[in-house]
Amino acid sequence: MTTMTDSSVREFKMPDVGEGLTEAEILTWYVKPGDTVTDGQVVCEVETAKAAVELPIPYDGVVSALHFPEGTTVDVGTSIIAVAVGGGAAAPAAAQGPAPAGEAAAGTAPEPAAAPAEAAGEPRKEGRQPVLVGYGVATSSTRRRPRKGAPAAGEPAAAPAVPNGRAPANGQAPAAPQRPLAKPPVRKLAKDLGVDLTTVVPSGPDGVITREDVHAAAAPAPAPAPAAEPAPAAPAAAASPAAVSYDTGRETRVPVKGVRKATAAAMVGSAFTAPHVTEFVTVDVTRTMKLVEELKQDRDFEGLRVNPLLLISKALLVAIRRNPEINASWDEANQEIVVKHYVNLGIAAATPRGLIVPNIKDAHSRTLPQLAASLGELVATAREGKTSPAAMQGGTVTITNVGVFGVDTGTPILNPGESAILAVGAIKLQPWVHKGKVKPRQVTTLALSFDHRLVDGELGSKVLADVAAILERPKRLLTWG
Numbered sequence: 001m002t003t004m005t006d007s008s009v010r011e012f013k014m015p016d017v018g019e020g021l022t023e024a025e026i027l028t029w030y031v032k033p034g035d036t037v038t039d040g041q042v043v044c045e046v047e048t049a050k051a052a053v054e055l056p057i058p059y060d061g062v063v064s065a066l067h068f069p070e071g072t073t074v075d076v077g078t079s080i081i082a083v084a085v086g087g088g089a090a091a092p093a094a095a096q097g098p099a100p101a102g103e104a105a106a107g108t109a110p111e112p113a114a115a116p117a118e119a120a121g122e123p124r125k126e127g128r129q130p131v132l133v134g135y136g137v138a139t140s141s142t143r144r145r146p147r148k149g150a151p152a153a154g155e156p157a158a159a160p161a162v163p164n165g166r167a168p169a170n171g172q173a174p175a176a177p178q179r180p181l182a183k184p185p186v187r188k189l190a191k192d193l194g195v196d197l198t199t200v201v202p203s204g205p206d207g208v209i210t211r212e213d214v215h216a217a218a219a220p221a222p223a224p225a226p227a228a229e230p231a232p233a234a235p236a237a238a239a240s241p242a243a244v245s246y247d248t249g250r251e252t253r254v255p256v257k258g259v260r261k262a263t264a265a266a267m268v269g270s271a272f273t274a275p276h277v278t279e280f281v282t283v284d285v286t287r288t289m290k291l292v293e294e295l296k297q298d299r300d301f302e303g304l305r306v307n308p309l310l311l312i313s314k315a316l317l318v319a320i321r322r323n324p325e326i327n328a329s330w331d332e333a334n335q336e337i338v339v340k341h342y343v344n345l346g347i348a349a350a351t352p353r354g355l356i357v358p359n360i361k362d363a364h365s366r367t368l369p370q371l372a373a374s375l376g377e378l379v380a381t382a383r384e385g386k387t388s389p390a391a392m393q394g395g396t397v398t399i400t401n402v403g404v405f406g407v408d409t410g411t412p413i414l415n416p417g418e419s420a421i422l423a424v425g426a427i428k429l430q431p432w433v434h435k436g437k438v439k440p441r442q443v444t445t446l447a448l449s450f451d452h453r454l455v456d457g458e459l460g461s462k463v464l465a466d467v468a469a470i471l472e473r474p475k476r477l478l479t480w481g
Helices: 184-193 211-218 258-271 286-296 308-322 368-383 457-472 476-480
Strands: 002-004 009-013 023-029 042-047 052-056 061-066 073-075 079-084 276-284 328-331 336-339 345-347 349-351 354-356 397-401 420-424 428-434 437-451
Touching (some): 276 457, 286 308, 286 457, 308 420
Parallel strands (some): 345 397, 397 420
Antiparallel strands (some): 023 073, 276 437, 428 437
């Protein structure tokens, strides 16, 4: 993580704050050159493909330089800040703040000046190091464009056209083209044969055109030798796409990066890798809503977040215990189904940076009050944007609650590496047949998507039916759970 560049300055490199991450974007710097920092002090916040993370500095010292400005995406392992430690600390190299993107990082030796031949535009000789992007601009000589009509330096001036192949005696172009020299009989012959004397090459003395010259000009040109068939032309290179234009007054373009970019890639990969099947069931959850109100008054749940999602989560955990094969993943490399004997329950959460899916580790072993506490902590952390990458790794099954947006249901896409995801729709008061009579009841629709490679229709239907049965009669939690 750290390297010694000299006896007093240490470079702090961008760490891999998750498993296998390759880059992170610097969101906010909390320090500037000249500030004193201590071991463990947070110096910046970065956003990875999974979450926003605060980075602490691992030693004491004075900030010497910030190598990248806010908003820059930096590869893991690249130095982002220099800190002078010890008594021989050097003065900050850039007191005005981080260098703009594209400039050399502080402490990087500048590239040697280009050789004269290279500066003049000659190609770089083999074995020399090229100028790297972000480490300065390649030096080159400045050349002035020649004026229109004037020959470029070093190019010979074009010679004036010479009629009849005769050069002017004094080296200057004549004021007007001269009349071809020929005797009257020769002119009549040229007229009869339709020969333009200005096109005839003279062979007589002093440039006089002879009869032979006229006959030679009138003779048909020899047929050219048959040329080989030209090779089929290579297909023209595809034209580069034109720059996309849009109405800046009525359109806004948002760069896709960080969490949103990772989510998009994961969803595309999941949708086109795992064969999705979605099943639906509409269920009367009136009794579940009554139990939610009762638990809010229970002393064991004092200070905890109690809502329908809590009982839906518990119902899914019970259904998984009754049908453990649903809690699995597909190992493509080894062509195996990996059944998990633990449940890391993911909860999809919408945040300003995009959709994230943190999970509750070992949710299957938690009591209902413990599950309520974990759900409350998960939601609060996600809203603050402080969810750690570790909290989003290792999920086995997910719940997405689209009902909070007033949506009845949906067909959710699997979280990569998981075999099932449950979507919960809005709970609404609807007419429902209850005990033979139509009554207003609290009703919702559940949708279960699963990977059909390892979950067949029977297994998926059993899990969804168990969840619906528990929500319809939540007392089953006492006998099934």
